[in-house]
Amino acid sequence: MMKKLLLSLVFAANFSAIAADNKEELPKQTLFTNVHVWDGTSEGITKKINVLVEGNLIKKVRADKSDARKDATIINGDGKVLMPGLIDTHTHIAVPEQLDVLTNKVDTIYWGISAAQVTQDWLMRGYTTVRDAGGPAVAVMKAVKDGKLIGPRVYPSGQVISQTSGHGDHRDYNTPHPNLPGNTPQKMQKPEGLEMICDGVAEVLRCSREVLRTGATQLKVMVGGGASSSFGPLYTLQYLPEEIEAAVRAARDYGTYVMVHAYHDESIFRAMNAGVRSIEHGTLMSEKGMKAIMEKDAWISPYFTMLSLPWETIEAYVGPQNAPKAKQIYDGAKNQLRILKESGYDKIAFGADVVGPLSVQQTANNEFVVRAKYWKPVEVLKQATFNNARMLKEETGLRNPYQAGDLGVIKAGAYADMILVDGNPLEKIELLVDPTNTLKVIMKDGMVYKNTL
Known part of the structure; x- marks a missing residue:
């Protein structure tokens, strides 16, 4: 009798322990209540509703x-607007100082250390995902994923791939070529640096495969x-057609794509x-360049932040040597905005x-x-959320x-990457310019990194 009682007690204890373990394993839940939702695709916001998060995904x-x-x-939104976290497809979070x-x-x-500071700040400004367009951001992605650094999700391009004397060749005039016999790579051309200088199909293939080997999710090539x-x-014009094609083929073999730095029509x-899937900038393009992008059903990732700043600020930042080029880009951006808007793309x-x-x-x-x-505010917000997410999913593939x-x-x-805005950004998009307040x-990923309610 005593033996049966002991066995019953042991069984009950084990059952209780298993039940407790199962309870502990339940994913964390967060319920947003009384929020107007803009879902990333709709033309307007909902009435006040609730959104349930379980683990790192939106449950309902x-x-x-x-x-x-x-x-x-429970997070009571008190009538504020819950929207998807912002996505930026052309950052340089791992280039946190002037070159x-x-x-x-x-x-x-x-x-x-400086890159870590910049990375955290991007998240605190509402960006839960970024595509980095060149620099040692693979390490940043790993640090964020491993919980060693607070920051957004990162799609890193790793070192940019450039021809000799290209936009990714930042050597001083008298610095010897890193690939010539007897020379060694300088700081910017080392694995923890910004760029790889490669010429010819064989070298471009080697550089492309090396960048992918080290963890890039896509390739960035300067053309x-x-x-x-x-x-x-x-x-x-930088890189011959066959050199660009070599990078594209290497990327496709890894299930991903090439994004290129290009300003004018010919590039x-x-x-x-050559099969490139994303044009970065295109600032000096004409309607012909826009048509070429549309015919290939490719992406264009332009940038216009510079137009929010006085030209004198831009001039001081780039320095006297590069100011004439920067002025050409600055002036061309307004024309590009017109072309993009009129294209309806x-x-x-x-x-x-x-x-x-x-x-x-x-x-x-x-x-x-x-x-x-x-563009209308809702169109801009779609670009910074649904559109960017669509690009990352479709082009990055496997x-x-x-x-x-x-x-x-x-x-x-969907991933539980969301921001709660005090006001309606579909009516006042300038709210997003003051993210601190x-x-x-x-x-991000179901974890709350800021709550000032």
Whole structure:
């Protein structure tokens, strides 16, 4: 009898322990109540509803309070607007100072600390996902995923791929070529740097595969000149068609794509014919360049934050040597805005292309008000949420590191990446320019990183 009693007690204890373990394993729930929802695709906001988050995904939109467990965290939105977290498709979070500072005035430890500061700030400005367009951002992505750094989801391009004297060749005039016998890569060309200099099909293949090997989710290739490179005039065509095609083929073999830095029509034509999927900038293009992009059903990721700043500020930042090129880009941006708007094309991404110290990167939110002069606020918001998410999902393919849910939308099964705005950004998009005061809650992957309600 005693033996049976002991066995019963042991069984009961084990059962209780298993039940307790199962209870502990239940995913955390958060219930947003009394919120107007803009879901990333609709033309307007809902009436006040509830949204239930379980784990890192949205479990139910228009939830009842009874749908949540008793231990769920309740966030009363009090009539504020819940919308998808912002996405930027052209950041440089791992280039957190001017290039001459990173090259000559700080070591890699300082560089990393500065990048960590910038990365966290992007999340605190409402961006829950970014596509990084060049720099050692693979390390940033890993640090965020491993919980060692607070920041957005990152789609890193790794080191940019450039020809000799291209937009990704930031050597000083007398610095020897890193690929010539007897020479060694300088700081910017090392694996923890910004760029890889590669010429010819064989070298482009090697560089492309190396960048992918180290963890890039897509390739960034320079096919034209730019404002920050001293030896790459804007008018130049960079990389031969077969070299660009080599990068595209390497990317396709990894299930992903190539994005290119290109300003004018000729570089766009060459990139489109080679199979490139995303044109970065296109600031000096004509209607012919726009037509080429549309015919290939490709993406264009322009940037207009600079138009929110006085020209004198831009001139001082780029320096006297590069100021003439920057002025050409500055003036061309207004014409590009007209071309994009008149095209009616929907594959327009949202990216600010701010690079440098924290104070400069914080101007990225100005992109909203510049675009809102040409598009309706809801159109701009779709670019910064649903459109960008669509690009990342469709083009990154098997290389996509975030496949458990959708980004850029509020719907059941999507990632719980959301921001709570004090006001309606569909009516006043400038609310997003002051994220410190207007973003009351920031949630990424089901975790609340800011709550000032």
